[in-house]
Amino acid sequence: MTAFPRSTLAGSGRILAANGATLLLPRIPSVLRPETTLMAQAGIQPRAQSPAAHIRGVADAVRRRVLEHTLNNNGGYLSQACSSAEILATLYLSVMRLGPSQEPLDPRPFAGVPSSANPGAFTGAGYNGTKAPELDRFIFSPVHYALVLYSLLIELDRLGPDALDDFNRDGSTVELIGAEHSPGHEVTAGSLAQAISQAGGIALARRMRGETGRVWVFMSDGEFQEGQTWEAFAALAYHRLGNIGIYVDANAQQCDGPMDAVMGIEPLAERLCAFGAEVHEVDGHDPVALAAPADSAIERDRPLVVIARTDPCRGLEQLRERAPKLHYVRFKSDAEFATYRSLLDSLRAEAC
Amino acid sequence: MESVQRPHRENLIRWAASRPEVLVLSADLTSSCEADGFRDTYPERFFSMGMAEQNMMGFAAGLAREGFFPYIHTFAVFICRRPFDQVAMSIAYPNLPVRLIGFLPGITTAGGVTHQAIDDIALMRILPNMRILECGDATDVESVLDVAQDIDGPVYVRMLRGEVPRLFDPSEPLRFNRARVLTQGAEVLVLSTGICTEEAVRATQALRTRGLDVGHLHVSTLKPFDDPTVLEAIAKAKRGVITMENHSVIGGLGSAVAELMAERGLGVRLLRIGLQDTYAHGASRQYLMREYGLDAMALVRAVASLIGQPLALTEDDLAAVRLETMRQVDKTEDL
Numbered sequence: 001m002t003a004f005p006r007s008t009l010a011g012s013g014r015i016l017a018a019n020g021a022t023l024l025l026p027r028i029p030s031v032l033r034p035e036t037t038l039m040a041q042a043g044i045q046p047r048a049q050s051p052a053a054h055i056r057g058v059a060d061a062v063r064r065r066v067l068e069h070t071l072n073n074n075g076g077y078l079s080q081a082c083s084s085a086e087i088l089a090t091l092y093l094s095v096m097r098l099g100p101s102q103e104p105l106d107p108r109p110f111a112g113v114p115s116s117a118n119p120g121a122f123t124g125a126g127y128n129g130t131k132a133p134e135l136d137r138f139i140f141s142p143v144h145y146a147l148v149l150y151s152l153l154i155e156l157d158r159l160g161p162d163a164l165d166d167f168n169r170d171g172s173t174v175e176l177i178g179a180e181h182s183p184g185h186e187v188t189a190g191s192l193a194q195a196i197s198q199a200g201g202i203a204l205a206r207r208m209r210g211e212t213g214r215v216w217v218f219m220s221d222g223e224f225q226e227g228q229t230w231e232a233f234a235a236l237a238y239h240r241l242g243n244i245g246i247y248v249d250a251n252a253q254q255c256d257g258p259m260d261a262v263m264g265i266e267p268l269a270e271r272l273c274a275f276g277a278e279v280h281e282v283d284g285h286d287p288v289a290l291a292a293p294a295d296s297a298i299e300r301d302r303p304l305v306v307i308a309r310t311d312p313c314r315g316l317e318q319l320r321e322r323a324p325k326l327h328y329v330r331f332k333s334d335a336e337f338a339t340y341r342s343l344l345d346s347l348r349a350e351a352c
Numbered sequence: 353m354e355s356v357q358r359p360h361r362e363n364l365i366r367w368a369a370s371r372p373e374v375l376v377l378s379a380d381l382t383s384s385c386e387a388d389g390f391r392d393t394y395p396e397r398f399f400s401m402g403m404a405e406q407n408m409m410g411f412a413a414g415l416a417r418e419g420f421f422p423y424i425h426t427f428a429v430f431i432c433r434r435p436f437d438q439v440a441m442s443i444a445y446p447n448l449p450v451r452l453i454g455f456l457p458g459i460t461t462a463g464g465v466t467h468q469a470i471d472d473i474a475l476m477r478i479l480p481n482m483r484i485l486e487c488g489d490a491t492d493v494e495s496v497l498d499v500a501q502d503i504d505g506p507v508y509v510r511m512l513r514g515e516v517p518r519l520f521d522p523s524e525p526l527r528f529n530r531a532r533v534l535t536q537g538a539e540v541l542v543l544s545t546g547i548c549t550e551e552a553v554r555a556t557q558a559l560r561t562r563g564l565d566v567g568h569l570h571v572s573t574l575k576p577f578d579d580p581t582v583l584e585a586i587a588k589a590k591r592g593v594i595t596m597e598n599h600s601v602i603g604g605l606g607s608a609v610a611e612l613m614a615e616r617g618l619g620v621r622l623l624r625i626g627l628q629d630t631y632a633h634g635a636s637r638q639y640l641m642r643e644y645g646l647d648a649m650a651l652v653r654a655v656a657s658l659i660g661q662p663l664a665l666t667e668d669d670l671a672a673v674r675l676e677t678m679r680q681v682d683k684t685e686d687l
Contacts, residue, residue, distance in 0.1 A: 114447040115481055116504040121447075180446060187417070191441045197407045197441055201414020204399070209418075228438070231407035239399070329499075 027346040055093050055287035058155045059085035060351060063315045066152040067344050069164050070329055071337065079319060079326035081148045083251035083284065083310035088218065090150050090290040091247060096136040096216050096295075099129030101153075105160030107173050107183050124173065125186035127158050137202060140185050141195035142220035142249070146178030153184050193226035195219070196246065200236050203244040214296070217246045221307075222254040224265040230275065233303065237276025242300030246277075250286065251312040257324040269307055277305045285306030318343055353675040354518040357488035360511060363494045364423075365393050371501075375415060375422045378402050380410050385455045386513050405430050405612030409438035409450075418449035421501065428454030428510065432476060439506075444479040447505040447660035451497075452476075457486070457510040457546060458598030458627070459644065464634030469510075469529075470627050474603020476508040477575050484574040485526070486510035488549040490518045492572055495525030502528065510546060517550055521679045529573040531581045533681045535560065537567035540655055541589035543582065545571050545605050548625070551641065552596050554648040554673045558665050559655060564609040566655065577608040586613060592621035592658045596651060601626040623654045635638035648673075 006247035029268050051179060062085040068319070070076030092098070101124040114121040125131070127137045140149060140197055147167065153159040166172035178185045189195035203215040215246070225230050236244060248268075256262045265271075272279045278300065312326050313319040319326065331337040368374045368390060376390050380403045391398040401408040405426065412422035424431065431439065431454045443450045454472060461467045477480050483503050487493045493512055500507040520532060531543075535556055544552040549570045556568045569585055586593055586609070593613065595606040606624030613622060627644055641647040648670040656663045 110487070114445065116447060186439050187413070188445050191437050194410055194438060194442050197410020197438070198414040198417070200407070201411035201416075202418055203414070204411065205415050205418030205420055208420075228406040228410070231402075231404035232410065234405050235404065235411065237402055238402070 004046075043347050051094060055086065055089045057351075058089040058093065058152070058284075060315060060347070061155045062089065062148060062151045063284040064344060064351065065154065065164070066147055066339065067316065067347070069147060069167065071331075071341055071344060073168070074337070075328065075330040077144055077147050077327075078316070078329040079251070079253060079312040080142075080145045080249075081151065082314045082316050082319065083250045083253070083312045084145060084148055084218075085152075085315070086285045086287055087247050087249055087290060087308045087310070088148060089155075090287045091138070091216060092152060092156055093217065094287065095245075096128075096138055097134070097213065098138065099132065099135055101128070102126035102130055102156040103158075103183065105163070107159065107163055107166055109171050110173050110181060121181070123180045123186050124178075124183045127153055127183045128186070133209070133213060135213045137186070137206075137213065137215045138184070138235070138328045139187055139189070139195050139199040139202070139215060139217045139222040140178065141189050141217055141223060142192060143178035143185065143190045145184075145218075145220070145249075146175065146182055146185070146311075149178065149184045150174060150182075159183055193228040193232070196223070196229055196232040197235075199244060200232055200239075200241060201204040203236075203241045204239060207241065207243055213243075215244045217244065219246055219248045221248055221250040221252065221259065221265060221268070224248075224268060225263050232277040233272065233277060236303040240301040242302055242304075245294060245304040245306070247290075247306045247308060249310055249339050250307050251310045253312045253324075255327045257327075261324070272305050272307075277303045279305045279307065281307045281309065284310035285314055315347075316343065354490075354677060355515050356518055357491075357515055358386050358513065359490040359493045359516050360513060361389045363441075363497065365389045367497050368394060368397070371421070372397070373419065373421050374397065374501075375420050377408050377412055377422050377424050379405050379426045379430060381402055381426050381430075384513075385427070385453065385511075387425040400643055405435040406438045408681045409435045410442045412418060412450045413442035413446070413448050416443070416450045417446070421449055421451065423451045423453055425453050425455070427456045427467060429456070429467060431508070432469060432472040433571045433653055438474060443506050444481045447481045449504065450506050451500050452506065452508045453511050454508060455511050455513050457512075459505050459640040460512070460547060460598065460637055460645070462634045462636060465631045468632050470600050470632065471603065472508070472510065473574055473597075473599050473605070474607070477603060477608070481505050482508055484508045484510070484573060485528075486546045486572055486574055487512050487526070488544075488546050488570055488572065489520050490516045491520040491522050491524065492526045496572075499526055499528045509577055512547070517675075518677050519550060519553070519675070524680055526572050529576055531572070531579055531580050531585075532570040533581060533585070534568040534570055534678060535566065536681055537565040537566040538588050539591050540567070540658055541585050541593045542568045542651065543571055543585075543593065543605065543609055544568065545574065546598045547637075548596040548598050550675065551646065551648040552651055553675060553678070554670050555651040555655070555665075557673050557675075559652065559663070562663065562665070564651065564655065564659070564663075571605060573586060574605060574608060577612060581610065582609075583616065586618050586620075587616075589620055592623065594623045594625060594651065594658065596625040596646070598646060599626055600629060602629055621658060623658060625650050625654055647666070655664060
């Protein structure tokens with residue numbers, strides 16, 4: 001076992017090749033990443049639009065799908081879709097090196113909680129591809145964003161178009177608050193701020209094994225109120241873990257309302273810098289700006305943080321009328337429902 | 353009776369030599385938890401996580417998911433109380449093979465209430481997937497890692513440090529879910545754990561010389577709690593059962609035995625020796641064991657209560673009992 005294998009390039013040819021490929025990747029978010037590479041191999045022509053435009057299109061489709069679901073169920077985590085759609089779409093389409101999904105388009109039913117007596121228990125990580133030394137891993141922390149992640153997986157054809165029919169249905173893995181068996185999820189993260197530490201352990205293990213793939217964590221800004229988050233950043237910096245990157249949806253919203261009315265976390269960038277992280281603060285709705293800090297050609301010895309400043313109502317102006325209570329949207333009247341219904345129709349028309 | 357200086361320290365170095373997948377994580381109590389030898393011998397497998405137990409549990413979980421076997425070394429209170437949610441959600445729920453090595457069980461420390469784990473077994477018992485082992489002597493300490501390592505899932509170990517007595521023959525290692533039968537007897541059964549076993553042996557030897565037919569088992573697996581040896585011994589006890597533990601009587605050995613007896617309909621009396629729903633304070637182990645009734649004399653009093661007659665045994669009588677390293681009854685009888 002090698003503790004710091006990244007300095008030793010005498011690994012297998014496979015790792016070296018992956019390294020080389022990584023180093024040659026262009027800086028601009030590229031569609032020539034695993035998903036579209038596969039498309040190219042299959043003879044499918046890449047979209048004519050720019051990568052950023054493609055990501056924007058996927059993000060808008062995620063918003064529409066979450067809105068549709070919220071209408072159908074009279075409730076949903078709608079503002080989370082508005083704030084995070086570009087971040088998650090950029091991660092999947094531009095930043096992360098993931099293999100094709102290993103899981104069925106129709107999510108498997110719940111197979112029971114993990115235990116020694118239950119070898120059938122599984123996680124939802126297979127939706128993010130196989131685990132391989134040169135591939136990245138995705139750790140999803142604020143699992144009340146699950147509906148947004150499921151919707152994105154559908155847009156990326158990692159989940160089938162009807163997967164949300166199972167959402168919050170008894171016996172399904174497509175749970176309301178994502179669990180480790182839910183599609184796209186890998187760890188138990190619902191007690192907020194626990195995922196970053198688990199991701200740190202995974203990153204440490206990967207470094208010990210000499211793997212070149214990185215660990216990406218998606219977090220919400222509210223999690224920076226928890227002490228564990230700061231314990232984790234201290235440890236990531238102290239152990240010089242440069243193979244981990246954290247994207248933060250800084251939408252300034254939490255369950256009780258605007259964050260500054262609950263508990264302040266600012267200045268977040270300065271605090272994280274002081275903790276030893278490499279910090280970038282970007283427009284969280286701009287795919288190019290979001291992807292730029294994740295340059296995989298750079299050898300890091302400290303964690304990367306991208307604070308994505310976002311708007312919790314982006315793409316659904318109507319939502320601002322509900323401010324400051326945006327955490328979970330349930331329509332208050334038939335009239336409000338009808339307003340959002342027609343909004344969805346107009347968004348669909350725009351997309352055509 | 354032989355005693356061993358820091359048995360875990362040397363054993364951990366020796367035991368980990370052939371196990372490169374074993375890591376040690378520490379939270380600023382490395383020497384205090386006898387992990388300094390491991391740190392100095394295998395620095396690439398030792399990770400200082402600072403005074404940050406919540407994060408340490410998450411890191412351990414992540415490492416375990418990737419195929420490593422993290423051995424957390426810290427005081428029992430800092431495993432079971434402060435990061436309880438992290439142990440429950442990051443480690444126990446996914447049934448990850450993290451080994452939580454908890455030092456300073458119960459009143460083994462003069463560090464007072466903040467350092468005395470009087471509720472650790474109770475807290476770990478209620479977590480699904482968690483298994484619990486407790487060491488009572490140097491032989492237990494030297495063999496508990498093998499037992500823990502064989503378990504598929506998380507394990508909490510109540511560990512002893514410093515000078516540890518050798519109560520049990522080193523050729524008879526701790527066995528998973530199998531109590532050590534120290535004496536057999538049909539009138540009264542004593543079930544003891546951890547450091548209470550030494551005290552219990554002192555009392556049972558004195559009681560047997562007075563002709564009392566007292567059985568005694570040393571229990572080292574507290575979860576699961578379905579050891580047939582324990583069950584059979586309880587079923588044989590005519591006058592009743594006494595549990596003796598360095599822990600609150602709520603949630604530990606006494607509770608586990610009560611649950612077992614009630615579920616199996618074993619209708620004899622049960623007396624629970626342990627901390628009687630009270631916190632303790634900082635003082636010597638000997639002083640606290642006497643103050644809180646965890647010593648040999650407390651067991652004599654409990655036996656007298658159970659059989660309904662006074663026993664003419666004094667503290668001097670018990671102090672005069674000479675303890676030898678023991679072999680299990682079933683083995684000695686074979687000889």
